[in-house]
Amino acid sequence: MLTIRNATLADGRQVDVRIDTSAGRIAGVGSTLTESGDSIDATGKLLLPGMIDAHVHFRQPGFDHKETWETGSRSAAAGGVTTVVDQPNTDPPTVDGDAFDRKADLAADSYVDYGINGGVTPDWNPDELFDRPVLALGEVFLADSTGEMGIEEDLFREAVERATDEYRVVTVHAEDADLFSAEARERDGDDYDAWSAYRTAEAEAAAVERAVEIGAEADAQVHIAHTSTPEGVDAATAGGATCEVTPHHLFLSRGDYDELGTFGRMNPPLRSEDRREALFERVADGTVDMVATDHAPHTREEKDASIWDAPSGVPGVETALPLLLEEARKDNLTYERVRDLTAANPADVFGLTRRGTVEQGLMADLVLVDPDESREIRGDDLHSKCDWTPFEGMAGVFPELTMVRGNVVYRSESAEFESIDADGEFGEAVGRNVRK
Numbered sequence: 001m002l003t004i005r006n007a008t009l010a011d012g013r014q015v016d017v018r019i020d021t022s023a024g025r026i027a028g029v030g031s032t033l034t035e036s037g038d039s040i041d042a043t044g045k046l047l048l049p050g051m052i053d054a055h056v057h058f059r060q061p062g063f064d065h066k067e068t069w070e071t072g073s074r075s076a077a078a079g080g081v082t083t084v085v086d087q088p089n090t091d092p093p094t095v096d097g098d099a100f101d102r103k104a105d106l107a108a109d110s111y112v113d114y115g116i117n118g119g120v121t122p123d124w125n126p127d128e129l130f131d132r133p134v135l136a137l138g139e140v141f142l143a144d145s146t147g148e149m150g151i152e153e154d155l156f157r158e159a160v161e162r163a164t165d166e167y168r169v170v171t172v173h174a175e176d177a178d179l180f181s182a183e184a185r186e187r188d189g190d191d192y193d194a195w196s197a198y199r200t201a202e203a204e205a206a207a208v209e210r211a212v213e214i215g216a217e218a219d220a221q222v223h224i225a226h227t228s229t230p231e232g233v234d235a236a237t238a239g240g241a242t243c244e245v246t247p248h249h250l251f252l253s254r255g256d257y258d259e260l261g262t263f264g265r266m267n268p269p270l271r272s273e274d275r276r277e278a279l280f281e282r283v284a285d286g287t288v289d290m291v292a293t294d295h296a297p298h299t300r301e302e303k304d305a306s307i308w309d310a311p312s313g314v315p316g317v318e319t320a321l322p323l324l325l326e327e328a329r330k331d332n333l334t335y336e337r338v339r340d341l342t343a344a345n346p347a348d349v350f351g352l353t354r355r356g357t358v359e360q361g362l363m364a365d366l367v368l369v370d371p372d373e374s375r376e377i378r379g380d381d382l383h384s385k386c387d388w389t390p391f392e393g394m395a396g397v398f399p400e401l402t403m404v405r406g407n408v409v410y411r412s413e414s415a416e417f418e419s420i421d422a423d424g425e426f427g428e429a430v431g432r433n434v435r436k
């Protein structure tokens, strides 16, 4: 048994939380728990359910030079993420049984729990995929992005029907390439803003509308990945789909290309400051279901190219919760909203019924932070293989301790313990497939 004493929960309650470390579950939440075993004094600290990041690219197999399960999951743990959902645009792409098995073997290196999504291409094998513990289908690409897995509408319809039969969510990358701007494509390679002008906001809204329409016909559970515009969010919610917003679309906009150059290139692209603000409102008021990072690392060397040649994607798994906690510190979001966006809602949407809140009986996936302790984000301090961050210089509130099913997988140097041995920052790689 381990007791976290006198912690403050997102709703303001002050409680002791008892953890059955051998079962990995929360044994009790209350104000008068008798102490037995080890304890952590959490006076003045905030205790949150670990973040469930529904959208990461950990790049293995195939692109170990960008990220591995080990480095990606360390970055997750250090950022307070206890479950990640990995996307299928690896090499081989996760579209059949062999590819799934290969990824599942590699994922054994993970420090945090994980779901593995199945991808959809013309030669996917749904029978093999659904024979295995796939969490969801997705991201299903309606337009090309990294990995060039864009598919036609007929195949999308087939995938949606199949996922529905198998009681799985379909996560959709919604952009319509027919609505990209041919005119913007003519601009010079050092005109970075051209990327945003090219992959238009209309292309997102139209694809979201189409995806939710097809989803509704099949009675499917459609989840729109990385919605970058208020129009995209509104189309998703109007059509009964859920949606996620990334930290980069929440905290960066087209004005940031001056500083970021191609390091600000991702799909969907950065939007205007007006759209960013409207997106933030929808995150703050609960219209948006969750924040997911679309952690998509590429090396500096790869990014160092023209805006037309650089790969799309930015890292983010370690900085998402810290950036949101900084907004809560500044009273721009409530702690309850942060909890719902990062844990309770993704658990609901993806059917992770034993996770996402701090409650008796649930998995002890927990994050402890000092909510007033804000520091500068620096790429050098992060644990991803990707040694840069688009959020360089911004402020974040980082975890002191991250626990996955009762195992301490990360502790920052500032975390103090009573009777817990504190050798090294990271504990063991204990990650498991959440669907198994």
Ligand SMILES: NC(=O)N[C@@H](CC(=O)O)C(=O)O
Pocket (backbone or CB within 6 Å): 057, 089, 139, 145, 146, 173, 265, 266, 267, 268, 294, 296, 297, 312, 313, 314
């Ligand atoms: N978002 C990106 O710009 N890139 C992602 C793919 C994706 O999520 O579309 C990647 O895997 O690099």
Ligand SMILES: [Zn+2]
Pocket (backbone or CB within 6 Å): 139, 145, 173, 225, 226, 267, 268
């Ligand atoms: Zn995508």
Ligand SMILES: [Zn+2]
Pocket (backbone or CB within 6 Å): 055, 056, 057, 087, 139, 294, 296
């Ligand atoms: Zn992605």
